Every structure is written in structure tokens, then in C-alpha cells.
Amino acid sequence: MSDENNVIGQVHEQDMIRVTDVTKNYSLGSGEVEVLHGINMSVKKGEFVSIMGQSGSGKTTLMNLIGMLDSPTDGSISINGTEITGRSQKELVQMRRKTAGFIFQQFHLIPSLTAYENVALPLVFAGEKDEGAVAKAMEKVGLHHRMHHRPSEMSGGEQQRVAIARAVVMQPQILLADEPTGALDAVTGAKIMSLLKSLAGEMTVIMVTHNRELADHSDRIIELQDGYVKISI
Amino acid sequence: MHLHSFVLKDLFRRKTKLMVAVLGVVVAAAAIVAVITTFSVAEESFHEATNKFGANVVVRPAIESIPLVDGYSTMGSLYAGNNYIDESDIQKIYTIRDNASLSVVAPRLYGIAELEGSSVVVMGIDPEQERNLKPWWMVRGHWLTDEDTEVPEALLGSDIAVPLGLTEGSMISLSRENISIDVRVAGVIESTGDNEDGYVILPLATSQYLLSQEGKVSSLEVRALCNACPVEEMSQQIEGVLPGIEARAMSQIVQNEMAIVDHTRSSAMAVSIITLLVSTLTVASTMLASINEKMKEIGIMRAIGASDIQIVSMLFFEGALIGAVGGFIGFFVGTLASFIAAPMLVSETPDPMWNILLPVVGVCIFTGMLASLVPAKRALGIDPAEVLRSV
Numbered sequence A: 001m002s003d004e005n006n007v008i009g010q011v012h013e014q015d016m017i018r019v020t021d022v023t024k025n026y027s028l029g030s031g032e033v034e035v036l037h038g039i040n041m042s043v044k045k046g047e048f049v050s051i052m053g054q055s056g057s058g059k060t061t062l063m064n065l066i067g068m069l070d071s072p073t074d075g076s077i078s079i080n081g082t083e084i085t086g087r088s089q090k091e092l093v094q095m096r097r098k099t100a101g102f103i104f105q106q107f108h109l110i111p112s113l114t115a116y117e118n119v120a121l122p123l124v125f126a127g128e129k130d131e132g133a134v135a136k137a138m139e140k141v142g143l144h145h146r147m148h149h150r151p152s153e154m155s156g157g158e159q160q161r162v163a164i165a166r167a168v169v170m171q172p173q174i175l176l177a178d179e180p181t182g183a184l185d186a187v188t189g190a191k192i193m194s195l196l197k198s199l200a201g202e203m204t205v206i207m208v209t210h211n212r213e214l215a216d217h218s219d220r221i222i223e224l225q226d227g228y229v230k231i232s233i
Numbered sequence B: 001m002h003l004h005s006f007v008l009k010d011l012f013r014r015k016t017k018l019m020v021a022v023l024g025v026v027v028a029a030a031a032i033v034a035v036i037t038t039f040s041v042a043e044e045s046f047h048e049a050t051n052k053f054g055a056n057v058v059v060r061p062a063i064e065s066i067p068l069v070d071g072y073s074t075m076g077s078l079y080a081g082n083n084y085i086d087e088s089d090i091q092k093i094y095t096i097r098d099n100a101s102l103s104v105v106a107p108r109l110y111g112i113a114e115l116e117g118s119s120v121v122v123m124g125i126d127p128e129q130e131r132n133l134k135p136w137w138m139v140r141g142h143w144l145t146d147e148d149t150e151v152p153e154a155l156l157g158s159d160i161a162v163p164l165g166l167t168e169g170s171m172i173s174l175s176r177e178n179i180s181i182d183v184r185v186a187g188v189i190e191s192t193g194d195n196e197d198g199y200v201i202l203p204l205a206t207s208q209y210l211l212s213q214e215g216k217v218s219s220l221e222v223r224a225l226c227n228a229c230p231v232e233e234m235s236q237q238i239e240g241v242l243p244g245i246e247a248r249a250m251s252q253i254v255q256n257e258m259a260i261v262d263h264t265r266s267s268a269m270a271v272s273i274i275t276l277l278v279s280t281l282t283v284a285s286t287m288l289a290s291i292n293e294k295m296k297e298i299g300i301m302r303a304i305g306a307s308d309i310q311i312v313s314m315l316f317f318e319g320a321l322i323g324a325v326g327g328f329i330g331f332f333v334g335t336l337a338s339f340i341a342a343p344m345l346v347s348e349t350p351d352p353m354w355n356i357l358l359p360v361v362g363v364c365i366f367t368g369m370l371a372s373l374v375p376a377k378r379a380l381g382i383d384p385a386e387v388l389r390s391v
């Protein structure tokens, strides 16, 4: 496999993310199933990339690999020039704290904690004090007045904005959003979309979506099909 | 903000879950506290009762002695010849290694004197020591005084006083050979069914004068202070410091009864420990149940930067906290239970045993952490990628 097949990153020095010949196998009972069959792609610093593809095409799997939640079976991934494959769990945790912020379709806030506490959690895990970072993140998503509400007291859109605040509070280099608007209505989804767009530039944003219209707002669309990169516009 | 303050917030916002887990610990802790409290008060009252068995160690000259009364050989024997213990040697008993356990050392001098034309047994005593030894004696009148009285005083056994119609204040005359003394009756001991019913009891010095045994005593009755003193060993120690005497431990009965109490207590303790194990399982299963609902949260926490150590530490902290709260509440519930149970079971009202509060809470904290082991192991097996995908 080479870049000739999947022509993506041309200006290598600026590559924030480089995925080279990545395969991912899952062991399934008796045998193994290969979900990703040699992915090559790269994303530039500050770029806003959408990943599209049918259900089961491996989008979430790829996101988890880039976000260091999972390790590839083969191939390599480097972030900002640093190889992340073949590292220990401990190193991955530390890199993940600084590097990747996650947003999920189902928001995944901790229900027993307030918005403020949810957003502060990454700081706590990283052993950092909150010196205004939480307030700043909440301001970024326009929810600084809802700091002490619990998720159950907020609308879906608001919860997703809290989740975005939590994802950016550590000022990560990459924001990984897996179907961030999937559980929201069109209007709210569009608002979240423009929020993500406003964050791009400041950080690299990769968003999985099934919505072509939303994807068109991004700088580039990568389409996966059955574990391959089909097109990259 | 600290990691553990999140656990606190999380716990207190899920009150039902917290209560179920805590309740398991409360039950176990309460059972243990109730057993310990009830049995310690039972033991205390038992020891008060067993004091009636008399001295724990009887010290006598190491010679053949003629029992005064068949059967009750412990209460007094008549010694032939000049075989006595020097009164000045008594202090040596306090030099034994276990001297801290000595509570009463009561000297006795026995002899025969004439009262109203018939022979009676005279027993000389140290009033203060003897009173500690025989707290159950019911004296009509007053106890012998320590100070020298102008006219010597005597306590009479009921078998002597009643036939002669003697009561407090009566004057009697005791004689032996060519010695004769007038004595005022201080009081009459109500019948105990024991040897003293037939005794004339005098202060030691008065009896020594009457019996011409100045500075001598026939025997010593020694009571150990503690409940489970090594009386056999103490007997040997006493023989070591007082050559030519024989010290006999009289604790067999007490020890047998103690063995019964001990046995009952260990059975109750076993029940409590089983309760504790069950509560560990309760807490573990509560936590395990909550980990199922928490799997997702642990996955999220991993995704946003929690390390394995942090996840495990949160779980252990949660377990320890449940244990601490449960142990603390359990202590009071158990104490309350023993307040209700002890009067019915052992006719005694216990005091709260504050000294076991910390150990009980400690054991419960340990239990809670033990219960966190399973969930912690489970949590470590959680693949965040998989968890987040499936929800």
C-alpha cells in the first residue's frame, strides 16, 4: 500500500495525523474478522475532516484508533510527528489526555455530576487545577450560565455542548466527534455543527456523520467502504 | 478539585444505591458490636458472681495440716505446732512478677478459744482485706474497724451468736489458757452456710494476743485482680518469694465456667464473622450491580483520560467509604441492640464500648475495600472502545 492509492496528505510537515497501512482485526469467537484493511490517510493541522460511510464500514473503529482508545493490528499512526503505535497503556493515557478530545452521539456525560464537574473531570484525571479552563470551555460553547445543572436538567443540544466543553477543556490538538448530531434534531444539529466548525483551526476536528449536508460544511470528506478509504474529496 | 470528591458527590447523589450497600455493612457491624458488648458485660457480671468462690490462691505453711471441717478444706485448717507464716513476710508477696494482678492479700490466724465455757474457732483477720474478700457477707451491726478500739471488737458467725442471743453491742469474754479478753460484738454475720457461721472473728492483732501467736498468721488468701489471670503461675511465683510455704490455686471452678463463657462467645463471634462475610458479599454485589450500570461511565472516564490506577482507586475509595459509614452507623445500632438484648439475656445493662468503635470501623473499611476487589478487576477488563460503541 502506498499514498498513490489513497492520495491524501501532500504537505507532510503539516500533517497532524498520519495513518499508514492500518489494519484492525477483531477476534470473533472462533476466528478473526478484519474490519479495517489497510487505511492510509492524513489530516492537516487545524483541518476539519468529515468521515462518512455505511454503517459497519469501520468509522468508529478508525476514530478509536486515532484517539488512542484502541490499537491497530498492523500499520502505524503518528500524531503531530509522534508515533503512537506500540506504546504502553500508561503512555497512551498520558498522550490521550493532551492530544484527543472525544464527543459521542449519546453525549456520554456522567449523570450524577453537574455540567461544571463533567467538564472539570479531564483536568482532575490529568491532576491539573482548574484555573479558569472550565469556565473558558463553557463560555466557548455558550453555557457558562448552566455550570451547576445536571445533564438531566438540560436539553440534548445543551448536553452535547457540555460534552464539547469537556472535550476541549484540556485544549487537545485533535477533536474526535463520532456522529455528534446523530441524536439531535436538524436545527440543533446545525448549531452543534457550526460550533465544531468554529473550533476547527484552533484544533484539528474529525467528525463522523451520516449527513451529507453537514459533511459539506467541512474542509474535506473521507468516505470509508468496507474497511477501505473509498474517496477523499 | 480532587478525584475522590467526585466519588463522594457521585455516591451522595445516588442515595438508594449508597443505602443498600451501607445497610449490608451496618447489619454486620451491628451484629459484631452487639455480640462483643453483650458478652463483655456478661463476662463482667460473671466475674462479679465468681468472686463468691473466694480466694484464687491459698497460701499456707508447707506442712501437714488437719482440716477443721471435712469437705470445706479451703476455708480453714488447723495447723499443728508452730507452723505459721511470719506476718512480716506477707509484704514479699507483692514482689512477685505478676504483682499488678494482686487485688486482695488477706491474712488469717486460726485457733481455739473458750467462749461461755465451750470451745470456739477464733479467726483473726485484716478487716480491710477481708472485707474485699467477702463482699457478700451481710453483717447485722457494723464491720470491724481498722483502728484500735478501746475494747476489742468481734464479728460472730450466726451459729454462735443466735444460740447465745448475742447481737451488736453485746459483751463477750474469750479465754485461752491463762489469757482472757473482753470483746464487744460489732456485728453478726448472717448465715452463709459456710465455715464462718461457727467462727468468732477478731482483728488480727487481738487474735494473735489471745492465741499467743504475735506476729504470726496461719494462712493467706490471695485474690487475683484480673479475670483470666495465670493463677497457677502466680502460685508458683508466690512459692518462689516465700520459701517454706505452699500456694494452691483455687481457680479450677472459675476457669471451667470461664471456658463455657468463652465457648459461647466464640460461637456468637463465629456467627458475627459469617455475617461480616455475607455483608462483604452484599457490598460486593451491590458494587458489582452498580458497575454494570457504571461500565459505560468507566468507559467514558477512560476516554477522557482516567488511568487504570485512578479508576481502581475510585472504586476502592467508594468501598472504603461505604465500609466506614456502615461501620460507624453499625456501631451505634449494635450498641443499641445490646442495650435491649443484654438486660434480657444476662440481666445487665452494658456501657457503650467506645474502645471498639475504631477497630470496628477499621474492619468495615477493610471489608468494603475487599468488596471492591471484584468490581475493580472487572473495571480493569473494560475496553472503553467496546463499551462506548455498545451504548
Ligand SMILES: Nc1ncnc2c1ncn2[C@@H]1O[C@H](COP(=O)(O)OP(=O)(O)OP(=O)(O)O)[C@@H](O)[C@H]1O
Pocket: A026, A027, A028, A033, A035, A053, A054, A055, A056, A057, A058, A059, A060, A061, A062, B386, B389
Ligand atoms: N469488538 C468487536 N468485535 C468484533 N467486531 C466488531 C467489534 N467492534 C466492531 N466490530 C465490527 O467492526 C465493524 C465496523 O464497526 P464500526 O463500529 O467501526 O462501524 P461504523 O462505521 O462506526 O458503523 P456505524 O455507522 O453503525 O456506527 C462492524 O462490522 C462491527 O460489527
Ligand SMILES: [Mg+2]
Pocket: A059, A060, A061, A178
Ligand atoms: Mg460508529
